[in-house]
Amino acid sequence: MEPLESIRDRILAAVPGARVEIVPNPSPSGQHSLLVDPEHALAVARFLRDDPALRFDYCSNVTGVDWLDKEITEKVRVRLRIEGEEREVEETRKHIRPGYLEVVYHLYSMTLRHGPLVLRMRTGNRTDQVRLPSLTPVWRSCEFQEREVYDLFGVVFEGHPDLRRILMWDGFQDYPMRKDYVEPDDYEYEPTPHGIVAEKARRHQTLVEPKTPPGSAAPPGSTTG
Amino acid sequence: MDPGLRSELQRHGIFVTTLEQLYNWGRSNSLWPLGFGLACCAIEMIAASMARYDLARFGAEVFRPSPRQADLMIVAGTVTKKMAPQVVRLYNQMAEPKYVIAMGACAISGGPFKQGYNVLKGIDRYIPVDVHIPGCPPRPEALIHALMTLQQRIAEESLTGPDRPRHLRPDQPGEYPVPEFGPHDLVPPKNPEIWHPPAIRRPA
Amino acid sequence: MNSIGTAQIGDGYVTLVVFLIAALLFALVPLGLARLWAWRFAPPKPGPVKNGLYECGLESHGDAWRPFKSSYYLYAIVFLVFDVEIVFLLPFAVAFGGLPLGAVLAMMLFLLLVVEGLVWAWSKGVLRWA
Ligand code: SF4
Secondary structure (H helix, E strand, C coil): CCCHHHHHHHHHHHCCCCCEEEECCCCCCCCCEEEECHHHHHHHHHHHHHCCCCCCCEEEEEEEEEECCEEEEEEEEEEEEECCEEEEEEEEEEEEECCEEEEEEEEEECCCCEEEEEEEEECCCCCCCCEEECCCCCCCCHHHHHHHHHHHHCCEEECCCCCCCCCCCCCCCCCCCCCCCCCCCCCCCCCCCCHHHHHHHHHHHHHHCCCCCCCCCCCCCCCCC | CCHHHHHHHHHCCCCCCCHHHHHHHHHHCCCCEECCCCCCHHHHHHHHHCCCCCHHHHCCCCCECCHHHCCEEEEECCCECCCHHHHHHHHHHCCCCCEEEEEHHHHHHCHHHCCCCCECCCHHHCCCCCEEECCCCCCHHHHHHHHHHHHHHHHCCCCCCCCCCHHHCCCCCCCCCCCEECCCCEECCCCCCCCCCCCCCCCC | CCHHHHHHHHHHHHHHHHHHHHHHHHHHHHHHHHHHHHHHCCCCCCCCCCCCCCCCCCCCCCCCCCCCCHHHHHHHHHHHHHHHHHHHHHHHHHCHHHCCHHHHHHHHHHHHHHHHHHHHHHHCCCCCCC
């Protein structure tokens, strides 16, 4: 497969106006990816599929990622006048990078036997700008997986032929794979809990019976968690 | 009747029985399960019904494709919240008397998927379970053991009196409410009439 | 009427009647016993879900008596073709070594008839499901 930089340059030449960035992956696998802007994603996808040197004809995987708002601290050097004397001071600034939802596509070429090429798209935020173009018209295998991303993350794919929930029932209102999902509190009976389940069982107990007198003798047969 | 006298009579070729014993003997040796599986545990259930483990020795090999003909529901596998109403409805559609075996960690408590967003934490929240089998998955021997336990319990049931089983008492319901799909969870999340988990107190 | 003749006819019918009664009792006694048992011991517990249509656990909509696709019927017929073929082919294959020429020819004729049905169904497009 040709290097990612040259793929990006060829995309930029072929699709005028597209904004494509390389997202580096610092892990040992070094699987860098291409970040595409949603407006031109469909054209970029068509190019990747049809270009004779690339021919990405198979989309193996569609994934959703939820990025919460993140507080970023950075150190900036500023020049200040302190007591009439100009000095360079280091200052810490904090700003909040707003969260977004991200969809990741893994592309392979069956004909040329190369891949994967990792393609990313990001939504504007996590609440009301969650629309992204569907790539199902380009790769048919995206259909169910985009439905799954819609079901679990709440990304709305425009141009999807049949966008319904797939794992949860129609009428379910939450998006369970989002990081701020609150699950129903049904940890009533946990005889042998450990780890997070022990935490949840204890929280359930404090929610349901908050007036258990402290230090009261536990009834026989009860377990301590 | 005195069991000593009965075995003495049997030695002379005279068999004495009661209607109750005959009834329970017939039922416990022809437990027909409802043929459905929900996840990996179902594979073990299938293995148990095949030649190597041979559930047919216990009269329980006739997996019925319809709840009207089944006596036993083997809940083998993960009960997702999307599937739970169907399982409860199938149980309701079975004819009396009916029994339930919850097979595997998933069916009795949610198992490895307990913290999943879509897994019911035990089918006994909605229907009465007679035998629980722990394990992930339980081996076919465990299923056979559960079946024998159930057979034993059926053999001990009495036809009359205050402690007669559920299906002979007019005050016990023949069907249980089917949960509905709610906006955040199943509604209701459990049936408090039949699910009474023992209270566990822990230091907070 | 001849008395011997009547006796003979009567004898024949008596056995028939006895058989008929035995057959009826064989069928009705267990049913009656079950009814009696239910009345004495088992309280009826009907309910809207229990008496509802069986739809593999899903909620049923509408009536069970609805017309279904005629292709299912055609499929059943085509299935018969294969079924009958297998039933006769197996003994044919087992006895193949010792068969006279006439039997082989007859069998081939039979196969031809059955395969003809399949070819007809095929050409009619029955095997294409849509
Ligand atoms: S208990 Fe284990 S084997 Fe059984 S269904 Fe659950 S995960 Fe699968």
